[in-house]
Amino acid sequence: MTYTVKEFAEMFHATEHTVRYYTDIGLLPCQRDGGNHRLFDESAVNWMRGITYLKSCGMPIKEIKRYFDLCQMEESEENLLARYKIIARQREAAHQKAAEAKATADYMDHKCRHYEEILAGRIPDDTNPANWSD
Amino acid sequence: MTYTVKEFAEMFHATEHTVRYYTDIGLLPCQRDGGNHRLFDESAVNWMRGITYLKSCGMPIKEIKRYFDLCQMEESEENLLARYKIIARQREAAHQKAAEAKATADYMDHKCRHYEEILAGRIPDDTNPANWSD
DNA sequence: ATACTTGCTTCGTGTAACTCGAAGTCAATA
DNA sequence: TATTGACTTCGAGTTACACGAAGCAAGTAT
Numbered sequence: 001m002t003y004t005v006k007e008f009a010e011m012f013h014a015t016e017h018t019v020r021y022y023t024d025i026g027l028l029p030c031q032r033d034g035g036n037h038r039l040f041d042e043s044a045v046n047w048m049r050g051i052t053y054l055k056s057c058g059m060p061i062k063e064i065k066r067y068f069d070l071c072q073m074e075e076s077e078e079n080l081l082a083r084y085k086i087i088a089r090q091r092e093a094a095h096q097k098a099a100e101a102k103a104t105a106d107y108m109d110h111k112c113r114h115y116e117e118i119l120a121g122r123i124p125d126d127t128n129p130a131n132w133s134d
Numbered sequence: 135m136t137y138t139v140k141e142f143a144e145m146f147h148a149t150e151h152t153v154r155y156y157t158d159i160g161l162l163p164c165q166r167d168g169g170n171h172r173l174f175d176e177s178a179v180n181w182m183r184g185i186t187y188l189k190s191c192g193m194p195i196k197e198i199k200r201y202f203d204l205c206q207m208e209e210s211e212e213n214l215l216a217r218y219k220i221i222a223r224q225r226e227a228a229h230q231k232a233a234e235a236k237a238t239a240d241y242m243d244h245k246c247r248h249y250e251e252i253l254a255g256r257i258p259d260d261t262n263p264a265n266w267s268d
Numbered sequence: 269a270t271a272c273t274t275g276c277t278t279c280g281t282g283t284a285a286c287t288c289g290a291a292g293t294c295a296a297t298a
Numbered sequence: 299t300a301t302t303g304a305c306t307t308c309g310a311g312t313t314a315c316a317c318g319a320a321g322c323a324a325g326t327a328t
Contacts, residue, residue: 037306084249104232
C-alpha cells in the first residue's frame with residue numbers, strides 16, 4: 001500500500017507543502033511513480049511518526065535528520081550508544097516541556113475563572129497587563 | 135525598583151536580543167534613562183509574565199499584542215467579553231498542548247527503555263526509522 | 269591622562285521551518 | 299475539446315528571533 005502526498009499529509013495532520021519540504025531536504029524518503037509523483041510506503045509512515053515525536057520534543061529538524069542517518073548506518077556499539085544518548089536527552093526535554101505545559105494549562109484555568117468572576121459581577125474588573133500576577 | 139535589559143532578560147530566561155525585540159515591536163513597554171538605556175519597572179515584569187504564559191499557549195506575538203492592547207482600552211462589557219474569549223480559547227489550546235506533551239513524554243520513556251533493553255543485550259538491535267512503531 | 273572593559277545603543281543581515289503563490293505537466297472526465 | 303484535479307518545481311514571504319558590526323558613555327587600571 002502506498003500513499004500520495006495528499007493522503008500522507010492528511011494522515012499526519014500536516015500540509016502537503018510540509019510533506020514536500022521534508023522530502024526535499026532529505027528528511028523523509030519517498031519513491032516516485034511514472035509521472036514523477038511522490039509515493040510513500042509503510043516505512044515512510046513509520047519514519048514520519050518518529051519525526052513528529054522528536055519534533056514534539058523540540059528537536060530541530062537537522063538533528064532529527066542526523067539521528068535518522070545514524071539509524072541507517074551499519075550497526076555498532078558506538079552507534080547504538082550515540083543513538084541512545086540522543087533519545088535519552090530528548091526524553092528529558094519532553095518531560096520538561098510536559099511539566100511546563102501543565103503549569104501553563106493550570107494557570108490558564110485560574111485566569112479563566114478569574115474572568116468568570118468578573119463577568120458574574122462578583123469582583124471588579126481589574127484586568128490590566130500589570131495584573132498578570134493573578 | 136527598575137531593571138536593565140540584562141537583568142530583565144535573566145529574570146525570564148530570555149536573551150537580551152529578545153527583550154529588545156519585544157520593546158521594538160511595541161509588545162513590552164519600557165522607559166529610558168539619561169543614556170537612552172532601556173529600563174523596566176514592576177509593571178513591565180508583570181506584562182512579561184503574561185507574555186510568556188500566552189506564548190506558551192502557542193499564541194502568536196501579534197495576537198498577544200492585540201490582547202494587551204485590549205487590556206489598556208477603556209473598560210466596557212464588550213471589551214471584557216472579547217478578552218475573556220481570547221483567554222478561554224488559549225486555555226483550550228494550553229490543555230491540548232499539555233496532553234500532547236504528556237503523550238510525547240510517555241512515548242519517549244518507552245523508547246528509552248527499549249534502547250536500554252538493547253544495550254543490556256536482552257533484545258537485538260532493531261533500531262531503524264521504520265521501527266518507530268515501537 | 270590614556271587605554272581598556274563593560275554594557276548599552278541601532279541597524280542590517282541570517283536562520284528555521286515552514287507557507288504561499290505562480291506557472292507548468294499530465295491524466296481523467298464532461 | 300476543454301476543464302478539472304492533483305501533482306510538479308521554483309522562488310519569494312513570514313515569524314520570531316539570533317547574531318554581528320559599529321558606535322557611544324561610564325567606570326577602572328596603568
